[in-house]
Amino acid sequence: MPVINDMIPEFDLFQPADVDGALELLAKHDDAWVLAGGLDTFDWFKDRAKRPDVVVDLGAIDQLRGIREQGDGYEIGALTPLSDIENHEAIKAKFPMLAQAAQAVATPQVRNQGTLGGNIVQDTRCWYYRGGWPCYRAGGNICYADTPTSMNREHCIFGASRCVAVSPSDSAPALVALDAMMVVRSRSGEREVPAADFFIGPSTDITRMTVLNGRELLVAIRIPSTFAGAHQYFEKVRDRNAWDFPLVNVAAAFKRNGATIEDARVAVGAVAPYPMRLEAVEAQLRGKNADEATGKSAGELAIKGAKPLRHNGYKLPLMRNLVMRAVRDAQSAQA
Amino acid sequence: MDEPTTSVSRRNFIKGVIAGGATASASGYLFRQNGVLAQRSAPGSVERLVTLNVNGQNRPVDIAHEETLAMTLRYKLGLTGTKLGCDRAECGACTVLVDGRTHYACSILTHMVRGREIKTVEGLEGPNGELHPVQQAVMDEAGFQCAFCAPGFIMSMVALVEDKPGFTRDEAAHALSGHICRCGDYNKILNSAMRAGEIARST
Numbered sequence: 001m002p003v004i005n006d007m008i009p010e011f012d013l014f015q016p017a018d019v020d021g022a023l024e025l026l027a028k029h030d031d032a033w034v035l036a037g038g039l040d041t042f043d044w045f046k047d048r049a050k051r052p053d054v055v056v057d058l059g060a061i062d063q064l065r066g067i068r069e070q071g072d073g074y075e076i077g078a079l080t081p082l083s084d085i086e087n088h089e090a091i092k093a094k095f096p097m098l099a100q101a102a103q104a105v106a107t108p109q110v111r112n113q114g115t116l117g118g119n120i121v122q123d124t125r126c127w128y129y130r131g132g133w134p135c136y137r138a139g140g141n142i143c144y145a146d147t148p149t150s151m152n153r154e155h156c157i158f159g160a161s162r163c164v165a166v167s168p169s170d171s172a173p174a175l176v177a178l179d180a181m182m183v184v185r186s187r188s189g190e191r192e193v194p195a196a197d198f199f200i201g202p203s204t205d206i207t208r209m210t211v212l213n214g215r216e217l218l219v220a221i222r223i224p225s226t227f228a229g230a231h232q233y234f235e236k237v238r239d240r241n242a243w244d245f246p247l248v249n250v251a252a253a254f255k256r257n258g259a260t261i262e263d264a265r266v267a268v269g270a271v272a273p274y275p276m277r278l279e280a281v282e283a284q285l286r287g288k289n290a291d292e293a294t295g296k297s298a299g300e301l302a303i304k305g306a307k308p309l310r311h312n313g314y315k316l317p318l319m320r321n322l323v324m325r326a327v328r329d330a331q332s333a334q335a
Numbered sequence: 336m337d338e339p340t341t342s343v344s345r346r347n348f349i350k351g352v353i354a355g356g357a358t359a360s361a362s363g364y365l366f367r368q369n370g371v372l373a374q375r376s377a378p379g380s381v382e383r384l385v386t387l388n389v390n391g392q393n394r395p396v397d398i399a400h401e402e403t404l405a406m407t408l409r410y411k412l413g414l415t416g417t418k419l420g421c422d423r424a425e426c427g428a429c430t431v432l433v434d435g436r437t438h439y440a441c442s443i444l445t446h447m448v449r450g451r452e453i454k455t456v457e458g459l460e461g462p463n464g465e466l467h468p469v470q471q472a473v474m475d476e477a478g479f480q481c482a483f484c485a486p487g488f489i490m491s492m493v494a495l496v497e498d499k500p501g502f503t504r505d506e507a508a509h510a511l512s513g514h515i516c517r518c519g520d521y522n523k524i525l526n527s528a529m530r531a532g533e534i535a536r537s538t
Contacts, residue, residue: 012377013400013446035444039424042442045401046422054377055400059447083436107513108491110424112436113443242512243425 008045011053015060019219022056023187026215029054034217036079037114039106040122049132064117064219067091072225075183078117078218082171083108085116095223097232097251101174104236106243117218119171120182120198121210124273125245126155126165136162136206146309153311154247157303157319159272161203164309170236172199172275173251173267178227183220184212192222199274209273227253227265233326237318246270248318252326259289259331266326268302271319278302281323295327376400385449389414390458398445405429405440408455416456416486420515427514430487431455437494437513456486459493468534469493469527478527480518488514492528496535504529 011033016022026032033052035041036059044050058064064079067088074095076085085091085102092099105111105119123130124137126145134140145152146164155164172195180195198210212218231254238244248270255263264285266278281298288294299320306316376383386395389412396411405422408414408431417440420428424442431440432454459467466474469492479485488511495502495510502510507528508521516524 007399007406008401008403010399011401012380013444014377014380015446038444038447039442042403043423057444057447107427108510109427109430109437109439109513113438 008042009048009051011045011051011055013055013057015057017060019061019064019185019217022058022061022217023185023215025054025056026217027187029056032056034058036118037081037110039110039114040118043130044123047130047132049130058217070222073228074223076116076221076223078120078183078220079115080117082111082114082116082119085171086111094225094228095174095178095232097234097253098171098174098178098223100234101170101236101249101251104170104234104246104249110243116171116221119169120175120221121212121218122169124165124209125168126163127151129165137165137202139207148310150309151311152309153314154245154270155309155312156272157306157308157312157315158276159201159203159274160307161201161206161273163202163206163273165202165273166270167199167209167272167274168245169269169275170246170249173249173269174234175221175223176267176275176277177232177251177253177265178223179265181222181224182218183222184216185219186213186216190219195221195275196277201273227255230255231330233329235322235325237322248315248322250319250322250326252323252330254285254290254330256290256330259291261285261288261290261294261330266298266302266323268319268323271306271315278323280304285327290327290330292328292331295324295331298327299324381446385446387412387445387449387453388451389453390455391452400444400446402445403441404431404438404443404445404448404453407445408440408453414455414457418483418486420483420487425515426484427487427491428484430490430514432490432494435494435497437491439513454490454493456489459489467493468538469496469531472531472534473527476523476527476530478520478523479516480520484514484516488516488524492531495528496531500532500536502528502532507532 014025031052032054035055035057064077066077068075082102082105086099128144129135129137133144135144143162145155156166175195181192182198184191184193233252236246236249238246246269250268252266254261264282266281267275269275281302302323303316303320383397386393394412405417405419408417417431418428420426422441424439429440430437433448434451469489491511507525
């Protein structure tokens, strides 16, 4: 894509003062674009790959910001900047992997502006798609990333269905592993969607990455106390240690009794079009000792059934080893 | 007759037209989508005439809905210390402080920062022209070669010095990780950051 150093094409900007006002605007304008931090948004606009007439900036809605204790867990407003999560004492103490995941995103400037909600619902980074090519995801009838000559080093090894793009989020696997609930508001009311069901693959709907239908808003993320203070692990592998999206990331939480794993959650990002929860691995881990051998077999099980593309075969050993390291880490830091 | 007078005034008139045309075409290049003086505005959408708080001053300005903060600062307020490198939140040259936190000015709409305190590199010096500790440190350590990236790096250093006065070199590297220096001066830049910390702590 050419880099165009001039203005973004014209649009009408609305800054509603509350969620109801925003939902009304979304109902009224079919192509309304929801703006939070804007870091996913402006590339689309500058490239002219998306040209909405109406942009609804949520920035004025203060109730969407902040980290609150709620019941025995926490509720994080969807508009809370990632740097607030990264630096929040209670989140660091109870849900360290979420703080680490937030800190692993891009750069300090991006985290000061980018929101948790935006990090969750951001669109995929497949550059054929981002470049404005008319692929399946963009409503066309071809996948440019899955041809014999495609550059698909960053694409998926699981969950392909015509589209081979991956979910690029760092916070999403952490939220899946924490059994978080996504609070979704529409004009007809509020519903809670478990994080693991919130993300959808191309076999469900190839043009969307989440259940949000364009007239709904993600308003908050609720994290139950299930894994509060439990042993947690987050690791992200990327080309450079700033800016880059994950090649693979892993988020895991373990409830232990001595050396025995009583319950576990393991989720891996950037290997599928959605953050992938590894339920088979979790089942295998239950009742086992967190040791080298358990980690190794968990890693092997994790990549079972993976279908690499031409240039992303490296993701298999990478994902296997990350899952192994997560389990091994639970051994090294016994509660 | 009165020939000399007319020819002078004609020349001045022509000069005026040329100058005016140059300005109009320059702004036409930057704001060509908008027809900046006659942008349509849907009922209920945001008001274009706003007052921005930049470097402690209130600056009234007419802002298009789709305008980024970097564009407003550079081309409407004349604050060209904020540089545009990539225009994609990928280089850090346009970094400014919004309510004391670093942001990429190229990737935030000006309307998103209404009512907030904006600080650019021009706002660092004291009332009598004394340098900010970070500016002094960059001078002392000769921190940059070409220095195109300097205003951005300096703003991140200012935020670091203010947020975490006793920072380590690793913490400085982390805080400055949202910048790229194509001259590769990273060591000298980190030296400057450490020196800035020393100066700030001793004053």
